[in-house]
Amino acid sequence: MIPRTLLWVGTLVLPAAAQVPDVPETLDLPTALRYAVDHNFAIQQARERIREQEGLITTVKSRVRPTATLNSSYSVQADELAGNNASSGQNWLVNLQVRQLLYSGGGVSAALDAQRYVRESALLDLQTVIHNELFGVRTRFYDLLLAREQIEVQDQNVRLLEEQLQIARNRFEAGAVSNFDVLRAEVELANAQPPLIRARNALRTAIDELRLSIGYDNTAPGNLARVPEFVGDLTVQRVSYDLASSLQTALGSRPELLQLETLLEARAAGVTLAKSGRRPTVELLGGYQVRKDGASDRFRSSLDGWTVGVQSSWAIFDGKSTEGQVTQALSQEEQTRLQLEQTRLAVQVEVRRALSSLSEATELTDAAVRVVQQAEEALRLANARYGAGTATQLELLSAQVALTSARNNQLQANYSYNVAAAAMRRALGLGDVVISN
DSSP: OOHHHHHHHHTTOOOOOSSOOOOOSEEEHHHHHHHHHHHOHHHHHHHHHHHHHHHHHHHHHTTTSOEEEEEEEEEEOOHHHHTTOGGGGEEEEEEEEEEEEEEOTTHHHHHHHHHHHHHHHHHHHHHHHHHHHHHHHHHHHHHHHHHHHHHHHHHHHHHHHHHHHHHHHHHHHTTSSOHHHHHHHHHHHHHTHHHHHHHHHHHHHHHHHHHHHHTOOOOOGGGSSOOOEEEOOOOOOOOOOOHHHHHHHHHHHOHHHHHHHHHHHHHHHHHHHHHGGGSOEEEEEEEEEEEOOTTOOOGGGOEEEEEEEEEEEOOSOOTTHHHHHHHHHHHHHHHHHHHHHHHHHHHHHHHHHHHHHHHHHHHHHHHHHHHHHHHHHHHHHHHHHHHHTSSOHHHHHHHHHHHHHHHHHHHHHHHHHHHHHHHHHHHHTOOOGGGGO
C-alpha cells in the first residue's frame, strides 16, 4: 500500500538551502512553489518528524541486535578490614558481557512493524503538509496578482476621471456647462483616490504574506526595500470534473486517508506488542571475566575465563498490567478506525464543496466577461452623448463607476476561479501541478 505514495514523496525530502538568496529581479508562481518546497517552515518540520521516526526505529532495532557491555571495578580497603588475609586489601574485576535476545513473545517484531508504519505515516503527513502549504503559496500568489490588477483598474479609473474633469473645465470655460459640473468631477476624482490607496496597501500586504508562506527570510539591508517584478496574471484556464470520478480519485489519493490506513496497521501491531507481555523473554548471555585471585595481590595471578548461558524471564502475574495495556491498544486501534471513517466522509464532503465552488466560479467568470463588455460600450456611448450635449455629467460618471465595478468584479471572479481550481486539485489529493514536473 505504501510504496505507491512514498516514491512521490521521497523525491521531495531534500535539505533546505543553507543560504537565503537575494530578492530576485522577477518571480513567477512555479519559482515560488519550488522555493517553498525547500524553505517553507511547516514542510521543514514535517521532514524533521520523519527523521525523528527514523531515530525511533533505530532505537527499537537495538533490542534485536547483540549488545556488549564492559564493566570494571577496583577497590582498596584498610588493613584493619583485611583481617588475617593480607592479600585481601585490594580487589579488582573486569567483565565483558554480550547479550543477544532470542525470543520476546513477538514484542520486538511488533514494535518494529509499528515504528515502520509510523514512519510511513510521517511520510504521508509530509505529503499532506506539502499539499496544504503549496495551496497556501498559490493562493497568496493569486492574492498578490489580484491586488496588482486592482491597482491597475483603480489607476485607469483615476485617469479617466482626470480626463473627464479636464473636459468639464474646458466646457465650463466655453460656457457650455456650469461650475457645478466641474465640482462634481473634482469630487468624483477625489473619491477615486482611497480605493487606489487601499489597493496599493493590499499589494504590500500580499507580498509579505507570500514571503511568510514560502519561508523567505532575508533581512540583509540590500533586500529590505527590494520587490521583484511578479510574473503572471489571473487568466482563467477552464477545467472540468465529474463528481463520481472525483470522489473515487480523492478516496484513493488523499494522503490523509492513506496516512490513517497506515496508522491503523501500526495500531494493530501495537496490539500484538501489548499481548507480548504475556509471553516469556529469552536471552543468550556470553562473556569473559578477569578477577582478582583471593590468594594473591598480583594482577598476573588473576583468575580469568569465559562464561556462556541462557537467561529467561516470564511474568507469571503482573497485577493485570498487560491486560490493561492490551485494552488500551485495542481502544487506540478502534479510535483510529473511527477516525478513518470520519475522514473519508469529510473528504467526500470537501470534494463536493470544491466542485460546487468551481461551478459557481465558472458561472461568475462567464457573467463578468459579458458585464465588462456591456459597461465599456455604455461608457463609450455616454462619452459620445456627453460630447454632443445630449447626456448629463451624472450619466457619464455613472457609466464610469459601473465600468470600474465591472472590471473589479471580473478580477474577483477570475481570482475565485483560479483558487477554486487549485482547491479542487487539493481535494482530489493531486497536489500542485508544479511538483509533478
